[in-house]
Amino acid sequence: VQTTFDLARLRDAVGAGSAEAVAFSEEVNRSLDGARIDTPQALNEHVMPILARHFPKLGIRVYGSCVEPLAWVLHLACTVFLDMFLGTGVFLLAENAYRRGDQKGLFEVMRRLAPKQRKAKVQLRGDDGRILSNAEELSVFTEYCRGLFSQGQCVATSILLGQPFRLEAVALEQHMCKLSIYKSVPAHTLPPAVWKLCRQALAPLLVQFADKAWQLRPSAPSLWCDSWLVWLNKVGKQGRSPDELRPIALQDTGGKIVTKHLASLL
Structure with a gap:
């Protein structure tokens, strides 16, 4: 199944409210009617092929009258x-x-x-200047992340998590209206432009996912709890060790929408 799409073309269409964007939104709405989608990942897998059909990634894009x-x-x-x-x-x-x-x-x-430069592969080095193997890099990153992200305690108590609440699709739509279509997300998840464009169809599904996860005990779908780290060189650094890199966490947009709404209720 084709799931690669032209992100720039999608952003342009959503930003302009073009007929192309409207057609995509309408097909998403029709496809969700009666569909059995019970997890955030299933939603991504359902919409991605539709996105790829409407905004296929072509080798050469057509600009203006330059058709050749x-x-x-x-x-x-x-x-x-x-x-x-x-x-x-x-x-x-x-x-x-x-x-x-x-x-x-x-x-x-x-x-x-200043066009974007080709992405440079991160290559960590040991104390002796030797380039680390993949296994050694994984070990170094794991140890560094445990020390960086395991500090402190969670402020959410069991009493707070046990409080009843109910998400409203209308409230989530308000947050989705404010999404920036230029935010980066993990490659296997829907970009913010889709959430913003199709908010009326997708907001009820977010409510459904949250209600299902909250039935037995306070929890969240695994996709909403995970982050995909991208490591960027700090300014003036060569990126030879984790402390010379800046971690950027990419998350599923649906989970971020729900989290932002819950935070606004506290």
Whole structure:
């Protein structure tokens, strides 16, 4: 089953409220009617193929009237040449975005001036400067994370967790309206743009998942409890040891929506 999709195209469609986004939302709504989905992971697996059909990841994207790949490449090369040697295009775009207060436009200019570099693989080294093996890296990261994330005690007592509560789909939709469509998430989970676009169909499912998990004892679906760590180099560091790296935890958007709402009730 195809599950890869064009994230940039999805974000553009949701941001613009295009017909493409509406068609995707309508199919998601129809597919959920009568479907048996009882876990967050099952929801991700159900919607991902629909997302891939509506926003397939293509080798060459079509921009404007440049429908032919070669024509698009020539157009891009000419644009870059003019920006580099005439020095006007990029700066005019930046100035116009600044005057409009268009933060997204400014970031687009920044991406043109400093495009993303290829991801560098993290390679830890031992005290002797030797590159660690995969098994050694895992051991070092595990020990470091235990020391970093196991400090302190959970402030949630059994009395607090035992308090009755009821989630309301309408309240969750309010949080989903405020989602940023540019947040990163684990690759196997739905991006925030989908949650924001399809909030009326997905919010009741979040209520269903939470109610089911809370029936016997205070708990949460495993997908909501897990994080996928991404390690980024700290500024000015080479990333040769865990303390020279900054951990970023990526989580399922559905779980974050429920957590944010519960936190607002405390």
